[in-house]
Amino acid sequence: MRAVAVLAVVLFHAAVPGLRGGYVGVDVFFVISGFLITRLLWREADATGTVRLRNFYAARARRLLPAATLVGAVIMIASVALLPPLRAREVVIDGIASALYVSNYTFLLQGVDYFGAEQSQSPFLHYWSLGVEEQFYFVWAPLILCTVWVIRRVRRRNRNEAASSRRPYVLALSLVAVASFALSMVVTHLMPPAAFFALPTRAWQLALGGLVALTAGQWGRLPSLAAAVTGSTGLGMIVLACALLSQSTPYPGTAAILPTMGAVFVIGAGCAAPTAGCGRLLGTRPLRAVGRISYSWYLWHWPVLVLVPVIVGHDLGLAARLVAAVFSAGLAVATFRFVENPLRFSPKIRESAWRSLGLGAGVTAVAGCVGAALLVGMPTPVGRGSPAQPLAFTLAPVPVGESADAHDNAVRQAFSLVNDAVAASAHLEAVPSNLQPALAETTAERQAMRLDGCLLAPFETGQPECVTGDPTSTMTVALVGDSFAAMWNPAFEQIAVEQHWRLQTLTRSLCPLMHVRITNPYLRREDTNCEQWRSQIFDKLRTERPRLIVLSMSRGYDATTGVTPYDPAWLDALTRVVAQLRSTGAQVLVLGPIPDPRTHVPICLSDHLDDATACAPSRSSAVNEPGVAAEAAATELGGGHYVDLTDLFCTDHHCPVIVGNTLVYVDQGHLTPQHSRALAPVIGQLVARALAQN
Structure with a gap:
């Protein structure tokens, strides 16, 4: 036997x-x-x-x-x-x-x-x-x-x-x-x-x-x-x-x-x-x-x-x-x-x-x-390259009441500044000695993504009250989605503090807000709690009526979850959820995907301290550009605004995993909090443009 x-x-x-x-x-x-x-x-x-x-x-x-x-x-x-x-x-x-x-x-x-x-x-x-x-x-x-x-x-x-x-x-x-x-x-x-x-x-x-x-x-x-x-x-x-x-x-x-x-x-x-x-x-x-x-x-x-x-x-x-x-x-x-x-x-x-x-x-x-x-x-993996400058820049705010063209120009300028920094890092070989966060710190950074319980685990139910920025402000922005929405929280929190917004973060792992049937790979069954969470979120949004709802989600769902990103069912669900969110009276901003590195980046870099390019994907393998275009059309059909983020991460050919001295990915797909905060000025311009449109 x-x-x-x-x-x-x-x-x-x-x-x-x-x-x-x-x-x-x-x-x-x-x-x-x-x-x-x-x-x-x-x-x-x-x-x-x-x-x-x-x-x-x-x-x-x-x-x-x-x-x-x-x-x-x-x-x-x-x-x-x-x-x-x-x-x-x-x-x-x-x-x-x-x-x-x-x-x-x-x-x-x-x-x-x-x-x-x-x-x-x-x-x-x-x-x-x-x-x-x-x-x-x-x-x-x-x-x-x-x-x-x-x-x-x-x-x-x-x-x-x-x-x-x-x-x-x-x-x-x-x-x-x-x-x-x-x-x-x-x-x-x-x-x-x-x-x-x-x-x-x-x-x-x-x-x-x-x-x-x-x-x-x-x-x-x-x-x-x-x-x-x-x-x-x-x-x-x-x-x-x-x-x-x-x-x-x-x-x-x-x-x-x-x-x-x-x-x-x-x-x-x-x-x-x-x-x-x-x-x-x-x-x-x-x-x-x-x-x-x-x-x-x-x-x-x-x-x-x-x-x-x-x-x-x-x-x-x-x-x-x-x-x-x-x-x-x-x-x-x-x-x-x-x-x-x-x-x-x-x-x-x-x-x-x-x-x-x-x-x-x-x-x-x-x-x-x-x-x-x-x-x-065991030696701690530390970059041996020359110290690099952090990704840092300031953008002048667009005055209230300016035309849509003024906001578009501001966004283009912001994207151009970031893309220049990305291009400068595209062929970086030696990992900078002052990398932030340090490779050894990425495990703790992944834990920080839980946002003190504001990112619900796949088996959790309910939604805690997760409000940051200025809780008394009448200007409410809601960040909604799965863990790929939660990774943007550091950027939005920084903007909320600067602009005196009331930021509400509503996120749950493995549960996009779109009405698609999710098979939870950990539970190995349909996640009925996900649909229950969605209903709770819609009820909360209807009650609180934020000025802007920012929607983000992973595009890494696969056969194990029963969902195929960019297929007709996905696009139809995106149009319907944007229209449903618009019915609350809010503007809706959908963030496009960030490039898929196709590896666990910190682990890969720890084995390639002298050649960071070995861990960086090509743009063609990391970005589904036809899928992004289809999502943009689906979002506009629902009455929302869509942002293709690819140029914030990639040149025409490469998508570096380090920009300046900042590590882009904390694991195999999520942003580090440091890089999320570094992109806050750009996100702020995108939000301003969305709020300025009718």
Whole structure:
């Protein structure tokens, strides 16, 4: 069964066609662990009337920690050697969390999507399941021990000295299974990543394995034919799950029933007829050999698949991915032979629980120290180029009452000044030593984009009152949209302070104001809360009646969200939302897209400190100019004003990622707050022009 589980996961990660649901191999592992650990604990509790926690944890430490530490240390060292410095730092932090077996929760807090693009995934991503397993061990043994204690109290009170019974343990595990499954159903609907990574929503799978262990006698009474059919059906359910489920399936939820019950049926049938039906296949020498190295293979396969493309400099084809998977199996054989078995079966270590626990503590400390040493010793990526001047300029305001031509001329002048600065930086090679923000500060800058809670996360509802500038002013400007509206907040906030406006920021991630149906890639379902938020925003705008509504949104939505920017549905929705906003009596200004850098810019620059042009896209690849023109027409049809921002970021051929000493992008698409503020004078001219028009 271990062989089935690890093969499913490895082939899924190798993107073998037809196995889109191979990630269910982890569910099979959970059932196996629940079965084995519960059987071990029950036998001890039944024989001795207690559970010796020290011995239990000592055995787990010998079995799991040395191999996990070795692989973890290698991943961290290899990542520092191969990955861009900023990315390597993130990976080392993941490694430390993995060494402490809390990576499942750190990934959850980071908003990691297990099914995201491979190139952006941590080499430690697969350690999430080890975190669940270790947390399970810490909970399960005390649970069995508490059940023993309850049984003793009840018998002492009733003066019942009858032989021990499995029923209390079955009841305890049944309660855990029911509660955990109910929680899993609810959380899978509300927030699938939390349900995927967390122990409380996975415990039912471990509990079902434990229930098989406690009811092995009943399973053993199955006739041979019935056991063969049950086991074969179970194996078929696992294979079916591998073929039918996919990355878009809300998981675990009800979908996890298929592979979980499949594993239950296979193990239960094996209690009755281990060599009948699928037992004969699972008992063959090749599968048993794979099962023996399954733990080490699981540890090695993912980092190999993630890091080998970095070494060769390009993505791997199917054949190369399979070769990498086989290579990782070779590493697993070596780890099994020279690390797992020698330490697991060493008489000197096995004979002493304290030595085993010391081994576990020691290797965990080694992993933590390796990570800490790498973090301390890793050089901070700092530009080595000459200091550059910041993008700074002043523009004379257009007097009130001037003609539209005067405003147009002012806007053209502003664009020209910025474009000159962009052109001067188009061929910048060495990253300036006074880059703002510094590359090492971009993580904090990304956090600042939340605007103290004014940018709602995809799972949040409601809209806080986010007013800046002059709250008492009668001149209200509303900045509305998704995170690509929020990134303009620093510019608008600066203008609001200077012009004594009342600025209201109304933003929610992954939710453009246009009425398009969004499938939230994190929730893996249609985001009904997005539509609810839109209704709230329209109600607020109708009530407050701002003079100007500025609309901005990402054009990076793709098939995972069910939205295609610039297509007819998108353009029609844009026209309708502009008309709807105009009906409030406000002028509407739609900001065109900023160029798509097609890479995580700070990470890229940290690896190309002497050649910033390596991270800068061409204008033709970064800007969809026909799409921008179509949006402009759609906006005008709805009665709004549209601004093509391309010339603020690009020359005729290039779109630099540094202008002067200012970093343009904080990640793979959003502006840094510094660059947003640097463009405030231009934004101010655009706003003045929009307000001057009827």
